[in-house]
Amino acid sequence: MSCKVREVALNPSDAMDLKKLKNTEVVKLCAEEPSNEAVWSEFCSRFHSAIQSSVYRECSQIGILQRSTQSAAVYEDLVQEVYLKLVGGDCRALREFKGSSENSIYLYLGTIARNVVLNHLSSVKAKKRDVVQVSLDSPLEQEADPDGPSLESSIRSRQFDLEEYFKGVSLRQEIEGILSQVVQGKNRARDKLIVKLAIYEGFSAEEIAQRFPVDLSAKGVANTISRLKQLLQQALLERMMLKSKSLGKGS
Amino acid sequence: MDPGGCLNSAEFVRLREGQSNENERTRLEKHLQECPRCSHNSQLLEWIVSLLAGGKQKMGQSKNREETALCLTPEMTYRYLERDINEAERARIETHLDECSACYETMVSLVKNSLAPASELEKQAIHQLTSVTAKSQVSRILSYVQADSKVQQREVGATGLWDRLKHFLRFSETFTAGWRSPALAALALLLLSIGAYEGIRGYNRSWQLAEAERLLQQNYRVYMKDSARLSGGYGSSGVAAFMSGEQAERTPTYPEKALDLAQKAATNGANPDKIRQIEAQVYLIQKNYAKAESIYRQLKAEESGSASLLNDQGVLYFSQRDWEKAQNAFEASLKADPNFREAWYNLALVKERKGDLQGALGALDRYLELETDEGWRNAAVEFKKRLESR
Numbered sequence: 001m002s003c004k005v006r007e008v009a010l011n012p013s014d015a016m017d018l019k020k021l022k023n024t025e026v027v028k029l030c031a032e033e034p035s036n037e038a039v040w041s042e043f044c045s046r047f048h049s050a051i052q053s054s055v056y057r058e059c060s061q062i063g064i065l066q067r068s069t070q071s072a073a074v075y076e077d078l079v080q081e082v083y084l085k086l087v088g089g090d091c092r093a094l095r096e097f098k099g100s101s102e103n104s105i106y107l108y109l110g111t112i113a114r115n116v117v118l119n120h121l122s123s124v125k126a127k128k129r130d131v132v133q134v135s136l137d138s139p140l141e142q143e144a145d146p147d148g149p150s151l152e153s154s155i156r157s158r159q160f161d162l163e164e165y166f167k168g169v170s171l172r173q174e175i176e177g178i179l180s181q182v183v184q185g186k187n188r189a190r191d192k193l194i195v196k197l198a199i200y201e202g203f204s205a206e207e208i209a210q211r212f213p214v215d216l217s218a219k220g221v222a223n224t225i226s227r228l229k230q231l232l233q234q235a236l237l238e239r240m241m242l243k244s245k246s247l248g249k250g251s
Numbered sequence: 252m253d254p255g256g257c258l259n260s261a262e263f264v265r266l267r268e269g270q271s272n273e274n275e276r277t278r279l280e281k282h283l284q285e286c287p288r289c290s291h292n293s294q295l296l297e298w299i300v301s302l303l304a305g306g307k308q309k310m311g312q313s314k315n316r317e318e319t320a321l322c323l324t325p326e327m328t329y330r331y332l333e334r335d336i337n338e339a340e341r342a343r344i345e346t347h348l349d350e351c352s353a354c355y356e357t358m359v360s361l362v363k364n365s366l367a368p369a370s371e372l373e374k375q376a377i378h379q380l381t382s383v384t385a386k387s388q389v390s391r392i393l394s395y396v397q398a399d400s401k402v403q404q405r406e407v408g409a410t411g412l413w414d415r416l417k418h419f420l421r422f423s424e425t426f427t428a429g430w431r432s433p434a435l436a437a438l439a440l441l442l443l444s445i446g447a448y449e450g451i452r453g454y455n456r457s458w459q460l461a462e463a464e465r466l467l468q469q470n471y472r473v474y475m476k477d478s479a480r481l482s483g484g485y486g487s488s489g490v491a492a493f494m495s496g497e498q499a500e501r502t503p504t505y506p507e508k509a510l511d512l513a514q515k516a517a518t519n520g521a522n523p524d525k526i527r528q529i530e531a532q533v534y535l536i537q538k539n540y541a542k543a544e545s546i547y548r549q550l551k552a553e554e555s556g557s558a559s560l561l562n563d564q565g566v567l568y569f570s571q572r573d574w575e576k577a578q579n580a581f582e583a584s585l586k587a588d589p590n591f592r593e594a595w596y597n598l599a600l601v602k603e604r605k606g607d608l609q610g611a612l613g614a615l616d617r618y619l620e621l622e623t624d625e626g627w628r629n630a631a632v633e634f635k636k637r638l639e640s641r
Contacts, residue, residue, distance in 0.1 A: 034399075034400075035393065035396055035549075037389060037393060037398075037545070040393065044386070044388045044389050044392070045385050048384075049369060049385070049559055050365070052377050052381065053364075053366055053368075055367075055374070056373060056376065056377050056380070057360075057364040058364060061364075064379070072379075072381065074368075076380070076383065076386060077383060080391065083391065083395060085376070086396045087392060087396050088399055089399070089536045090403050091396075091399075098333075098335065099333075099618075103366060106278060106365045107329060107332055107333065107361070107362070107365045107366065108329065110361055110365025111325045111328070111329040111365075111366065112362065114325050114361060114363075114364070114544040115325050115545075121435055143277035158494070161465045171302060175303075186409055188349075189345035189348070189349045190345050193345055193348055193349065193355075196355065200359075201359055201363075203392050207469065211362050211613065212332065212362070213334045213341065219304035229303065230268060232303065233264050233300060233582065234261050234265075235260070236299045237260040237263055237295060237299055238259075239263065242293070244291070
């Protein structure tokens with residue numbers, strides 16, 4: 001391919017027209033006219049901050065920026081790497097984009113950002129693999145639990161006599177065990193996914209219907225959540241009541 | 252309800268959710284007030300509800316966190332979320348998401364990271380990490396596009412030649428042994444033809460480029476007191492009298508000819524960087540600063556580490572009377588090549604503009620050490636005299 005540079009004057013009317021385009025149309029234009037400055041201006045005005053925040057969040061989750069002494073340089077390199085992926089191979093990534101909705105591009109850019117950050121992490125790990133240094137003077141620090149306090153500590157703080165019941169078992173494992181028993185039918189996996197998204201992540205029924213491929217209306221999702229939540233409450237209560245009873249008898 | 256009248260778990264949940272009928276509700280509430288065990292269990296239910304509303308941070312870890320061969324790649328996760336899969340794939344993915352908490356969490360974080368707008372705190376953190384704005388990003392993208400275009404051109408060229416050879420060789424393989432000698436002879440002939448063709452093409456493009464440069468460097472006439480020196484062999488014969496009041500440039504046509512030659516060289520596969528640099532010089536000569544600036548942006552002059560590109564970008568800023576930027580560019584050029592004489596000369600010019608006469612004299616002295624062309628040396632000596640007389 002030859003990418004002939006086309007000088008495009010960005011006059012106000014062009015800019016207005018570009019503003020009217022859908023996200024998918026802007027992406028398509030960038031792929032078709034990669035040297036068109038005006039089109040990229042529009043792309044950046046819409047998506048630059050989304051790329052920045054996706055990279056930032058991915059880095060924060062993995063802890064790349066905290067570990068690096070040159071956080072700003074690493075971060076900037078990763079953001080630029082996302083753009084290089086977009087324009088590389090004659091804008092292949094942009095040409096291959098097939099958005100089903102206006103939000104699709106954000107998900108697409110987020111996926112590229114994730115790949116870029118993970119690749120960076122792999123290369124950093126590969127470099128470090130040969131030079132792992134362990135202090136012989138100080139013991140290894142225990143890693144913080146990424147999923148927060150255990151259920152046992154929650155129970156203890158609430159002064160319920162149920163430590164024995166939950167010993168070694170997290171509430172999440174308990175929930176998943178119950179869901180495996182109570183959710184049945186053809187859409188079993190989907191329904192479990194819906195209730196997990198609601199309970200673990202705090203997504204509303206509307207958000208789940210909109211952002212995940214569950215093929216249900218917001219109302220349908222809300223009904224599923226409500227039904228399964230009640231079943232969960234009931235099963236958890238039943239188990240606790242039984243345990244409570246047996247502890248009472250024991251003492 | 253058990254024989255003692257105590258509530259079972261379903262009744263507790265129904266009562267709490269307001270799904271019991273009037274009679275049942277009255278009876279259950281009365282029992283709750285009288286029975287300490289049911290009252291305790293009612294508290295347990297409230298606690299369960301609050302735990303379930305607390306999010307996964309308060310729920311501990313899930314069992315399955317190990318990566319398996321079935322785990323989803325980011326692309327597969329994206330395709331799932333975009334509904335870009337068939338029913339069977341979807342069912343398989345949902346089953347896997349149910350079993351593998353790692354993939355589940357990866358998918359959720361992708362959705363959260365991509366779709367949620369940045370919070371104020373995140374914006375502040377990002378602002379501290381980078382100063383690249385959406386606007387300034389555009390020029391970077393254009394330079395990436397330009398660089399990628401060069402890579403693509405090289406790949407297409409290499410593939411084209413290889414394909415021709417591969418095709419020919421495959422053809423010869425199918426022939427019987429008796430045909431091998433003619434096939435080899437034909438291959439040699441073809442290689443000779445390709446060599447001759449490439450040689451002529453190479454000669455053409457280097458001649459065209461050289462001619463474009465010659466046209467510019469021999470014809471461009473400047474007032475030295477007004478113009479900074481472009482990179483390359485611009486002849487001292489092109490320098491107008493120092494304090495001459497006469498217009499040095501008169502409706503020149505040679506820049507168009509040079510531009511035309513450079514573009515022809517481009518079609519013959521000449522070095523695109525070199526062509527763009529010549530184009531930029533033409534635009535500078537024509538005082539079309541916007542186009543020249545656009546080219547330097549695309550060539551990523553500031554980060555190129557090329558002394559000549561940086562010098563020419565400095566000439567652009569000098570022409571726009573942006574002394575600060577011009578000085579930075581000339582200094583960057585000298586950092587890339589401390590013996591780049593045009594940049595020393597230009598640095599002297601810009602320092603003089605900024606009123607730094609000592610700095611200008613220092614730069615001129617360094618320039619005079621490096622310059623061997625008599626005409627340019629004389630012009631610099633004149634310039635130096637003028638500075639010293641102030």
